[in-house]
Amino acid sequence: xxxxxxxxxxxxxxxxxxxxxxxxxxxxxxxxxxxxxxxxxxxxxxxxxxxxxxxxxxxxxxxxxxxxxxxxxxxxxxxxxxxxxxxxxxxxxxxxxxxxxxxxxxxxxxxxxxxxxxxxxxxxxxxxxxxxxxxxxxxxxxxxxxxxxxxxxxxxxxxxxxxxxxxxxxxxxxxxxxxxxxxxxxxxxxxxxxxxxxxxxxxxxxxxxxxxxxxxxxxxxxxxxxxxxxxxxxxxxx
Numbered sequence: 001x002x003x004x005x006x007x008x009x010x011x012x013x014x015x016x017x018x019x020x021x022x023x024x025x026x027x028x029x030x031x032x033x034x035x036x037x038x039x040x041x042x043x044x045x046x047x048x049x050x051x052x053x054x055x056x057x058x059x060x061x062x063x064x065x066x067x068x069x070x071x072x073x074x075x076x077x078x079x080x081x082x083x084x085x086x087x088x089x090x091x092x093x094x095x096x097x098x099x100x101x102x103x104x105x106x107x108x109x110x111x112x113x114x115x116x117x118x119x120x121x122x123x124x125x126x127x128x129x130x131x132x133x134x135x136x137x138x139x140x141x142x143x144x145x146x147x148x149x150x151x152x153x154x155x156x157x158x159x160x161x162x163x164x165x166x167x168x169x170x171x172x173x174x175x176x177x178x179x180x181x182x183x184x185x186x187x188x189x190x191x192x193x194x195x196x197x198x199x200x201x202x203x204x205x206x207x208x209x210x211x212x213x214x215x216x217x218x219x220x221x222x223x224x225x226x227x228x229x230x231x232x233x234x235x236x237x238x
Contacts, residue, residue, distance in 0.1 A: 006039055006232035008225055009079025009102070011070045013045040014052065014086035015169045018199030018218065022085035025222040031230075039229050042077045044070045052088035053132025063089070067096035075102055080232055083107070083225045085218050087197045088133040103228070108138055110224050111217040115193070116146040124149045125215070126188035128161055128181065129197035139197055151191060157184040168200035178208035185212050 008026065012019025023043060032038045046066060054060025067089060074082050081103045084093060090108045097104045115122050127139055127150050134152050143150045153161055161184050164177040181204055185194045193213045196202050202216045 004080050005236055005238040006229045007078050007080045008039050008041045008229055009074035009082040010043045011084045012043055013047040014049055014089055016047055018085050019045050022218055029222055029226045042074055042079050044073050046070050053130035056091055056132030056136050064092045064096050067092055071097055071100050075100055081228050083221055085199050087217055088130050091136045091138055107217050107221040111220050112142040112146050114220050122148055122192045124191050126151045126191035126194045127197055128201055131162055133197055151188050153184055157187050160184050165198055165200045168204050174204045174207045178204035181205050182208055182210040
């Protein structure tokens with residue numbers, strides 16, 4: 001059977017800005033000399049997907065059916081690999097992707113693998129993310145398996161991080177949100193890197209001067225997506 005042409009699927013809408021920024025990164029990272037050299041991309045943006053963090057905390061609706069519907073739609077539309085630029089959604093991806101035959105990239109594992117390979121060695125990471133993500137332990141478990149210590153915000157910073165994430169989703173002042181996030185990151189203290197584990201965090205942090213060593217899972221996912229799509233194109237010639 002002939003392998004299908006490399007087509008990138010994006011399961012987005014969580015939130016819409018993060019999806020748009022991820023698509024932009026794919027374009028920037030593609031080594032293309034003209035329009036025809038870029039990869040076909042299918043973006044399924046479903047902002048009605050219930051809040052992932054609230055679901056983990058027991059205060060909201062399970063988003064798994066919405067995620068599954070999106071993955072199935074992307075598969076029907078011809079995606080040959082799928083990226084999900086939402087860290088917290090990865091808590092639900094094992095169940096949502098059950099039965100999906102195309103590869104669904106794991107942003108959390110890709111990020112932890114990248115940190116484990118980084119030199120000089122990363123020994124201690126400060127983790128910023130949604131309350132649900134931090135409660136799930138999704139990153140903490142995998143970082144521990146990689147031999148990396150993980151520090152999370154204290155009670156005061158915990159609320160401030162959520163305030164900044166909410167502001168970005170609402171389209172508020174990104175500079176103000178970035179200033180809040182930078183203060184919270186500095187408060188973690190003594191970290192080799194700050195893991196910006198919510199796709200709303202990097203756009204805000206990029207608007208302010210902070211000098212912090214930021215690890216952006218969305219960027220890592222985008223690079224891996226282009227690498228895999230390039231491999232697929234090499235096999236199929238299209």
